Amino acid sequence: MISSLTGTVSHVGLHSAVLDVSGFGMLVQATPQTLANLRVGNQARVFTALIVREDSMTLFGFSEPEEREVFETLLGVSGVGPRLALAVLAVHTPEAIRVAASSGDDKAFSKVPGIGPKGARRIVLELADKLVPLESGPAATTSNPWQGQVLAAMMGLGWSEKDAGAAIDAAVQDSPEVAAGGNVGSILKLTLRRLGQDGARASVRS
Structure with missing residues (x-):
């Protein structure tokens, strides 16, 4: 089983990349996000899954386990x-x-x-019973069942998972009484307001 590859990136295409590993050019299929992190000539590591079929063996590569x-x-x-x-x-x-x-x-x-x-x-x-949200901070504990819904809503509005999660955590710390109420709509508004304030501060600093 090939669980990862480390080598020099020799080619990056729309759907795949080639890593030179100890003299072998290893072709891996990957998502646009993974391919965007690869640069020709640079060293890179990808985590892989090998899919074996009767007529083929295909490696799929990922930036994270x-x-x-x-x-x-x-x-x-x-x-x-x-x-x-x-x-x-x-x-x-x-x-x-x-x-x-x-x-x-x-x-x-x-x-x-x-x-x-x-x-x-x-x-x-x-x-349903095979994939559950990972705990990634105080806002994602089992005492906060609204976390996944708010995070999904923020990402649906175009925010990255990282930025949305950080904003939720900050908003909850600022107004714990709103989080305690568990109302998804109120927590979402609070988080969006927090992001707006952060954006305003960034504009003033620049």
Whole structure:
């Protein structure tokens, strides 16, 4: 089993890259996010999953082990092959996939090219007990069940997972009484207000 590759990037394409590893050119299929981090001539490490078929052996590469874990879990869903699993990761972050699966958000999977409403619903049903949001801070503890919903809403508005998570944590620290109420709408407004304030401060500093 090839679990990772470390070598010099010799080629980066739209859907794949080639790493020179001890004299061997290793072709890996990858998401746009992973490929964007690779630069020809630079050293790189990718975490890999090897898919063996009767007529082929294909390596799929990921920038983080979490991406690979979600990819392999998606392969356990009936009707989902490697290409479709990779397409899901091209549209959503691993944490967004976990949130969608655990909250029954089949519309999130319908946004992926090649997945229709029935397929999206099947994915949610089969992943419900296999993928759950990861704990990544005080706002993601089991005492805050609204965390996944607020995070998903923020990402749906265009914020990155990292920025949204940081804003949620900061907003909760500023107004713990709002978080204690557990109202998703109120917490979302509070977080957006916090982001607006941070943006205003950045503008003044510049």
